[in-house]
Amino acid sequence: MADVALQPSSTAAARTAQKRSGLRNVLGRKSTIAFLMALPLILLIATLVIYPAFYAVHLATLNKSMARFVGTGNFEFLFKRETFWLVVKQSCIFAITAVIFKAVIGFIVAHFVHNIPAKGQRKWRGMLLVPWVIPPAMSTLAWLWLFDPSYSAFNYTLSFFGIGPIPWTGDPYWARFSVILVNIWVGAPFFMIMYLAALKSVPDQLYEAAAIDGANWWQRIWYVTLPMMRNIIAITTLFSLIVTFANFDIVRILTAGGPLDHTHIFATWAFRVGIEGSDIPLGASVSLFMVPILAVAAIFILRDISKRGNEA
Numbered sequence: 001m002a003d004v005a006l007q008p009s010s011t012a013a014a015r016t017a018q019k020r021s022g023l024r025n026v027l028g029r030k031s032t033i034a035f036l037m038a039l040p041l042i043l044l045i046a047t048l049v050i051y052p053a054f055y056a057v058h059l060a061t062l063n064k065s066m067a068r069f070v071g072t073g074n075f076e077f078l079f080k081r082e083t084f085w086l087v088v089k090q091s092c093i094f095a096i097t098a099v100i101f102k103a104v105i106g107f108i109v110a111h112f113v114h115n116i117p118a119k120g121q122r123k124w125r126g127m128l129l130v131p132w133v134i135p136p137a138m139s140t141l142a143w144l145w146l147f148d149p150s151y152s153a154f155n156y157t158l159s160f161f162g163i164g165p166i167p168w169t170g171d172p173y174w175a176r177f178s179v180i181l182v183n184i185w186v187g188a189p190f191f192m193i194m195y196l197a198a199l200k201s202v203p204d205q206l207y208e209a210a211a212i213d214g215a216n217w218w219q220r221i222w223y224v225t226l227p228m229m230r231n232i233i234a235i236t237t238l239f240s241l242i243v244t245f246a247n248f249d250i251v252r253i254l255t256a257g258g259p260l261d262h263t264h265i266f267a268t269w270a271f272r273v274g275i276e277g278s279d280i281p282l283g284a285s286v287s288l289f290m291v292p293i294l295a296v297a298a299i300f301i302l303r304d305i306s307k308r309g310n311e312a
Contacts, residue, residue, distance in 0.1 A: 056284045056287065056288060057284075057288065059280055059281045059284040060074055060075070060281055060284045060285040060288055061074075061281070062281045063281065064278075064279045064281060064282070066280065066281060070281075074281055074282050074284075074285040075285055075289075077282070078282070078285055078286065078289070083261055083264075083269075084269075084286070086261060086262070086264070087261070087264050087265065087266060087269045087286075088266075088289070090176070090262070090263065090264060090265055091245060091265040091266050091290075091293075092293070093176070094176070094179065094180060094183070094244070094247075094251075094265055095241055095244040095245045095265075096241075097180055098180050098183040098184055098187065098244050099187075099237060099240050099241050099244055101180075101184045101188075102183075102184050102187045102188045102190075102191050102240060103191055103233070103236070103237060103240075105184065105188045105191070105192075106188050106189070106190070106191025106192040106194070106195050107191070107195050109128060109188070109192045110191075110192045110193075110195035110196040110199055111199070113125060113128065113192070113196055114196055114199045114200070125193070125196070128189050128192060129189045129192075129193060130189075131185050131186055131188070131189050132186060132187070132188075132189035132190050132193075133189075136186050136249045136250055137249045137253060139182075139185075139186060140182055140249060140250050140253040140254055141253060143178075143182045143185075143254065144169075144253060144254055147168035147169050147178055147254070149165075149167060149168070149169070149170060152165065152166075152168065154166070154168065155168075169254060169255050169258070169259075170259055171259070172259060172260070172262035172263070175254075175255050175258070175259060175262060175263045176262065176263055178254060178255070179250055179251050179254055179255060179263055182250050182254060183244060183247060183250055186250070187240060187243075187244070190236075190240065191236055191240070194232060194236045195229065195232070195233075195236075197232075198228070198229040198232040198233075199225070199229070201228075202224070202225060202228045202229070206224045206228070207220055207224060210223065210224050234301050234302075235301075237301065238297065238298055238301045238302070241294065241297055242294055242298075245265070245266060245267075245290050245293070245294060246266070246267050246290065247265065247267060248267040248268060248271065251263055251264070251265055251267075251268045252268050252271070256268075257269065257272060266286060266287060266289065266290050267287070269286055270283045270284075270286040270287040271283065273286055274286070274287075
C-alpha cells in the first residue's frame with residue numbers, strides 16, 4: 001500500500017523535472033535567446049512604426065476636418081488630379097534613376113578600394129564614407145550654394161569653358177538632374193561599403209580557377225563576382241529604393257518641389273498637401289500610395305532571392 005501511495009508523488013515529481021528540463025532546453029536554444037534579446041527592439045518598432053502606419057490608414061479615410069468618414073474619397077480625389085500623377089512619375093524616375101547610378105558607382109568604387117593594399121584601405125574607406133555620414137540636410141545646403149543661380153560655383157567654373165550659365169534649380173529638367181545628382185552623391189557610399197564587404201567574402205580560389213580556364217577580367221566579374229554578390233545586391237537595392245522613395249530633405253531644401261511642382265516626390269508633396277495645406281488626411285493618402293509601389297518591388301526582389309536560394 002505504501003508503494004501505491006508513493007507512486008503518484010513520484011510521477012508528479014518526474015513530470016515537474018521533465019517540464020524544468022524542457023524549459024531549460026528551450027531557453028538554451030540560440031534562436032530563443034536571440035528572440036528574447038531582440039524583443040525590446042521588436043516592441044519599440046511596433047510602437048513607433050506599426051501603430052503610426054495603421055493610424056495613417058485611419059487618417060486617410062477621414063475628411064479634411066477629420067470629423068467625418070469618407071472611405072476612399074481622398075484617393076479618388078487624388079486620382080483626378082494631374083499633379084498627383086506628375087508626382088508618381090517623378091518619384092519613380094527619381095528613385096529608379098538614383099538607385100541604378102548609386103549601385104553602378106558603388107560597385108565600381110568598391111572594386112577600386114578592394115584592389116588597394118590593406119594598409120591604405122582604411123583611409124580610403126573613411127574618406128569615401130564622408131558623404132553618407134554627413135547629415136543629408138547639411139550636405140544639401142552646401143549643394144544649394146553650388147547650384148545658386150547668382151553665385152553658382154558650377155556656373156563660375158563652366159564660364160571658363162564658355163558654357164552656361166545653367167539654371168540648375170530654375171528649369172524642370174536641370175532641377176530633376178540636380179536632386180538626383182545630390183541623392184547619388186549621398187547614397188553611393190552606402191552601396192560601396194556593402195559591396196566591399198561582399199567582395200571580401202568571395203573566395204580567391206574562384207578567381208584563380210576562372211583565370212586558369214582562360215576567363216578575362218570582364219568574364220570573372222560576370223560569372224564569378226556578380227553571382228556571388230547577387231543576394232547582397234538585391235537586398236541593398238531594395239533598401240535603397242525604399243529610402244529613396246521616402247526621401248524628403250534633399251528635395252525640400254534644394255528645390256522645395258519647384259519649379260511648378262516638377263521635382264515633387266511623394267514625401268515632399270505629402271508635406272505640402274498635409275502640413276502646409278492643412279489637409280492631414282489627404283497628405284496621409286499621398287504617403288500611403290508609396291506602399292503598393294514598394295510592395296511590388298519588394299515582392300519581385302525577394303522572390304528572386306528565394307528562387308536563387310532554392311536553386312542553390
